[in-house]
Amino acid sequence: MRDAACGAAIVGAVLLQPALAAETDAGSEPTPVVREIVFEGNDTTRAQTLRREIAVRVGAPTSPRQLEASRQAIQDLGLFKQVSVRTEPLADGVRVVFRVVERYYLLPLPRVDAKSDGRYAYGAQLRWDNVWGLNHDLRVIWLEEDQKQQNVGRESQYSASYSIPFIGGSPYGLSVYGGYSTRPVDNDDGSTYTETFHDLGFTVSRRLGGSVPPSQGWRLTLGLDYNVQDTAGAAAPPAYGTAWSPSVALRYRDWHYRIYSDVGDLFKLGYSFASENLGSDYHYGRIDSSYARFMPIGSTDHQTLHFIASGGWYFGGPQPVHPFGLGGSDALRGYEVNFREGDAFWLLQLEFARPLYTPWPWLRGVVILESGNVSRQAEQFWFDSAHTSLGVGLRVRFKNFVNFELEAGYAIPLSGGGGRVFASRV
Numbered sequence: 001m002r003d004a005a006c007g008a009a010i011v012g013a014v015l016l017q018p019a020l021a022a023e024t025d026a027g028s029e030p031t032p033v034v035r036e037i038v039f040e041g042n043d044t045t046r047a048q049t050l051r052r053e054i055a056v057r058v059g060a061p062t063s064p065r066q067l068e069a070s071r072q073a074i075q076d077l078g079l080f081k082q083v084s085v086r087t088e089p090l091a092d093g094v095r096v097v098f099r100v101v102e103r104y105y106l107l108p109l110p111r112v113d114a115k116s117d118g119r120y121a122y123g124a125q126l127r128w129d130n131v132w133g134l135n136h137d138l139r140v141i142w143l144e145e146d147q148k149q150q151n152v153g154r155e156s157q158y159s160a161s162y163s164i165p166f167i168g169g170s171p172y173g174l175s176v177y178g179g180y181s182t183r184p185v186d187n188d189d190g191s192t193y194t195e196t197f198h199d200l201g202f203t204v205s206r207r208l209g210g211s212v213p214p215s216q217g218w219r220l221t222l223g224l225d226y227n228v229q230d231t232a233g234a235a236a237p238p239a240y241g242t243a244w245s246p247s248v249a250l251r252y253r254d255w256h257y258r259i260y261s262d263v264g265d266l267f268k269l270g271y272s273f274a275s276e277n278l279g280s281d282y283h284y285g286r287i288d289s290s291y292a293r294f295m296p297i298g299s300t301d302h303q304t305l306h307f308i309a310s311g312g313w314y315f316g317g318p319q320p321v322h323p324f325g326l327g328g329s330d331a332l333r334g335y336e337v338n339f340r341e342g343d344a345f346w347l348l349q350l351e352f353a354r355p356l357y358t359p360w361p362w363l364r365g366v367v368i369l370e371s372g373n374v375s376r377q378a379e380q381f382w383f384d385s386a387h388t389s390l391g392v393g394l395r396v397r398f399k400n401f402v403n404f405e406l407e408a409g410y411a412i413p414l415s416g417g418g419g420r421v422f423a424s425r426v
Contacts (some may be wrong), residue, residue, distance in 0.1 A: 002018040031061035033093035040099040048134040048169065050074055053213035056096055067096065073213040074098060076257045079105075079130050083238045103402055105130045111143065121145035123157075129402040137163050149338065155183035159199075165215065173219075194232030201225035203247070216253050223247040225272070227317075240318040241281030247272035249288075260397050261302040261353070261362040266292040274317075284317035297352070302361050306351040313378045314343040324374055326387070329424035332370050332388025333411035336420070340374035344381040347372035353395060364395045368411065388414040395426060 034056055039047050054070035056401040057060050067085050075083040082101040087094040111125045123143035123319045127276060131138050143157040159179035167174055179199040186192050203223035211217035225245040249270035256264045270288045290310040297305045314323050324345040328337035331347055371388040375381045393409015405426040412419035 015281040016422075031063050032087075034058050034060060034062050034367075035090050035093040036095040037390075038095060038097045040097060041102065042100050043134070044102055045079060045100065045130060045135075049130075049133060050098065050100070050309075052166065052169065053077065053215060054098070055212050062094070062096065066244065071098065072256060073215075073332050074100065075259075076213070076255065077135060077215065078257050078402055079103060079135065081259065100134065103129075103400055105402065107401070111130075112140070131162075134392045135165055147337075151186040151188075153184035153186070156183055157181040166207075171214065173205040173207075174202065176202045176206075187235055187237075189235075191235035193231055193234075193236035195236075196232070198228040198230075199225065200227075201245075203249075208319045214342055216255070219253070220250045221247075221249040221251065221270075223272075240321070241285070243274040243275045243280045243282065244278055245272050245278050245280075246278075256281060258302065259399055260355075260364075261296075261304050261420040263294045263304060264298050266290070282316070282318055285315045286323070287313045300354065302364065303354045304348070306353070308349040309347070309352070310343065310347075311346040313381065315378050321414055322376070326374050332372055332387055332389050332413075333368065333391045333409075333422040334370075334413040335387065335415075340387070342374040342376040344378040345372060345379075356394075362397050362399060364397075366393050366395050366407070366409070367391070368393070390414055 014027045016043075026177065035058065037051070037056060037058060039050050042050065044172070053073040055066055056070045067087070067222050071083055071085040074080070078262070079102065080100040081103050084099045086097050086156035088097060089095075094203065105128060107125075107127045109125050109324075110123075112120075112122050121143045123145075125142075126138070126140040128138040130136070140160045140162070141157065144154055145157060146154045157179065161175065161177035163173070163175040165173045170357070177200070177326045180197070182196040183196060184192055185195050201224055203221050205219050205221040207214050208218040208220055221245070223246070225243075225247065227243045227245065229240040231239045247270060249268060252265065252267040254265045255262060268290050269286070271286070273283070273285045275283045289312070292306065294304055294306045297303050303364045312324050314321075322341045322343055323343040324343065325338035326332045326345060326347060327339035331349075332339075334403070349369050350369045351366055353364045356363055356365050368391040369388070370391075373386050389411045390410025391409050393407055393411075395407045397405040397406055406423070406424075407426045408423040410419055
């Protein structure tokens with residue numbers, strides 16, 4: 001934060017040079033005309049990816065405030081561990097230079113996930129952020145995972161996805177994905193069968209309005225998912241079959257990346273469904289909603305307060321399917337994993353995070369208060385009888401990698417009972 005403030009001060013000093021002054025508004029500082037925009041340090045990232053986000057334009061006047069907003073817009077992409085801006089005087093205006101320090105984008109990794117609630121996974125992952133320098137992302141994952149679900153054994157998962165936020169500079173985006181998984185399941189009488197899932201789908205999104213930067217603001221998403229559940233074995237129950245699921249979602253993003261913390265607002269409201277009249281073997285309707293607000297608190301850098309609210313409703317569908325669960329290292333950390341499962345849920349989370357040692361902003365202490373509940377049936381959704389937990393822990397953010405933060409701590413249920421250690425990737 002101090003680097004950003006110094007950069008803004010230097011920019012202001014340069015812009016105020018009389019030799020560079022162009023048109024001025026009454027009572028305001030001179031606003032020199034931009035004659036050239038240059039990007040430095042972007043060995044992978046293409047200039048068009050950066051230029052799309054900034055408000056500075058060649059041939060138009062600029063100001064320290066506009067330059068700082070453009071610098072922050074580039075940083076908000078989350079692709080860089082440092083972004084700075086400076087101006088260089090020209091005979092008839094200024095050259096604006098944005099300098100970035102890139103992260104590691106291609107990571108072929110072994111993957112080991114071990115959570116304190118007993119869930120674990122191991123496998124391999126190919127993670128490629130900023131593909132072709134265009135802010136696309138690719139994920140290819142193989143996992144052997146134990147979710148600690150009752151009567152369900154270790155699951156083998158294979159999945160891949162590719163996401164394009166803007167197609168050819170247009171306001172449209174595209175994501176495609178596919179997956180396959182198989183797992184053993186025990187019947188109540190002790191017999192076993194195999195359950196498999198096939199999933200394939202895509203979403204098309206469009207930015208709403210002409211906001212700058214375009215990565216912020218409202219976005220509408222339409223999608224189609226093809227899902228098949230099958231069973232095999234002498235003791236296997238009938239399979240659910242196939243579901244073709246159209247979906248629609250409305251999203252809002254005003255999210256700002258501060259290297260070691262984030263501030264802003266995120267919102268999502270989505271609806272998906274399947275119908276026997278549209279080629280599915282069963283019908284269902286599902287609503288998912290979430291809202292997050294992260295706010296800076298006080299004068300300490302990276303000291304933030306987070307409010308997160310989420311909820312979901314699922315109507316119809318195969319009788320044994322209950323898609324929502326609370327408890328474990330991600331939600332209601334003081335309770336065992338998936339201690340409540342059902343067709344509707346609500347969850348409220350309040351977090352306070354603060355650096356523990358000023359020279360180490362990547363290490364923050366966090367206090368987490370959570371309250372929520374799950375209803376077995378969506379029609380029985382209620383807000384009373386809440387389950388609440390309180391936790392304290394540490395969060396470590398690795399600035400050399402895109403979107404990588406780890407959390408560990410201890411939480412207790414406020415309704416009574418013993419506490420538990422939690423650990424996971426945020």
